[in-house]
Amino acid sequence: MNALLSIKNLTLSFKSHKKIFHALNGVSLDIAKGETLGIVGESGAGKSVAFYSILGLIPKSKNTICSGEAIFNGKNLLALPEKELLKTRGNDISIIFQDPMTSLNPYLRVGDQIIEAKMVHSKVSRKTAKEETIKILNEVGIREPQKRFNQYPHEFSGGMRQRIMISMALITKPKLLIADEPTTALDVTVQAQILNLIRKLKAEHSMSIAFITHDLGIVAEMCDNVCIMYAGTIVEKASVKDIFYNAKHPYTISLKKSLPSITETKETLYSIPGIPPDTSMEIIGCPFAPRCFMAKDICFKTDVELKQAGENHFSSCLFAETL
Numbered sequence: 001m002n003a004l005l006s007i008k009n010l011t012l013s014f015k016s017h018k019k020i021f022h023a024l025n026g027v028s029l030d031i032a033k034g035e036t037l038g039i040v041g042e043s044g045a046g047k048s049v050a051f052y053s054i055l056g057l058i059p060k061s062k063n064t065i066c067s068g069e070a071i072f073n074g075k076n077l078l079a080l081p082e083k084e085l086l087k088t089r090g091n092d093i094s095i096i097f098q099d100p101m102t103s104l105n106p107y108l109r110v111g112d113q114i115i116e117a118k119m120v121h122s123k124v125s126r127k128t129a130k131e132e133t134i135k136i137l138n139e140v141g142i143r144e145p146q147k148r149f150n151q152y153p154h155e156f157s158g159g160m161r162q163r164i165m166i167s168m169a170l171i172t173k174p175k176l177l178i179a180d181e182p183t184t185a186l187d188v189t190v191q192a193q194i195l196n197l198i199r200k201l202k203a204e205h206s207m208s209i210a211f212i213t214h215d216l217g218i219v220a221e222m223c224d225n226v227c228i229m230y231a232g233t234i235v236e237k238a239s240v241k242d243i244f245y246n247a248k249h250p251y252t253i254s255l256k257k258s259l260p261s262i263t264e265t266k267e268t269l270y271s272i273p274g275i276p277p278d279t280s281m282e283i284i285g286c287p288f289a290p291r292c293f294m295a296k297d298i299c300f301k302t303d304v305e306l307k308q309a310g311e312n313h314f315s316s317c318l319f320a321e322t323l
Helices: 047-054 082-088 110-121 126-139 158-170 188-205 216-222 240-245 250-257
Strands: 003-016 019-032 036-040 064-072 093-096 176-180 208-213 225-230 233-239 307-310 313-315
Touching: 003 047, 003 208, 019 047, 019 064, 019 208, 019 233, 036 047, 036 216, 047 176, 047 208, 093 158, 110 126, 110 158, 126 158, 158 188, 176 188, 188 216, 208 216, 216 240, 225 240, 225 250, 233 240, 233 250
Parallel strands: 036 208, 036 225, 093 176, 176 208
Antiparallel strands: 003 019, 003 064, 225 233, 233 313, 307 313
């Protein structure tokens, strides 16, 4: 596979109150040119922080420990000086954040905020940047873009603000778009519109997408391949078809069981028992074992790692072949 981004053995820890919290534990994944990769897991699994860390969006301090590689266009993002990383971040790699209300500056007109991204990364005049901004606003379905250019974030609905965030991410024509739960705060109708828009713009701009979400319905609709994350590790990697029809990890199976069904009626929706592990404690054996419906004694004693469970299918479950 011709990888646009290749993350290898990424680890991230935070020191706080005399404890060390292990946010990421050896995450490795590849995103190919033109691919949409889904990153799925519960809140706190490490989905967002993995991509924030490779782009230098996690504040560096003596209490933050990060290691590994993130090779993008032949360069290790984790080893780049801040000035060189800035040329990549927001230019070749852009992010749609999950909460547009807190991501947009309420004191600045939306047009000025989009223009800033273009002018920082491209040597163009303000006039040219404004013309391109109005064009991209029109592309993402904002009517009367010339008028909307001069309005403030509070004058837009939630769906429109998310379209502004998409405009800001696409104005530099990135090669990789990181969509960090871009539809979380939206109602289902607006969510469908945003997903259709992202799919359309991906095809038009020939982008790769890392789609971070906890919604398996969105994964089925949007993604080519999927990484399932739990407690800072990837526990299963496969095509979207295999994830839904041939899952090889109990955590993936449990996530699917928690989906509402239109054919079955239940009084209560299934939820995975227990809670994720405390990342400040040493985890021996499989991190999912205390919540697993098929755990055996060996699962609590034997460290696990991703192993091949089929063609382009990897699972960290000791009993993957029985699933």
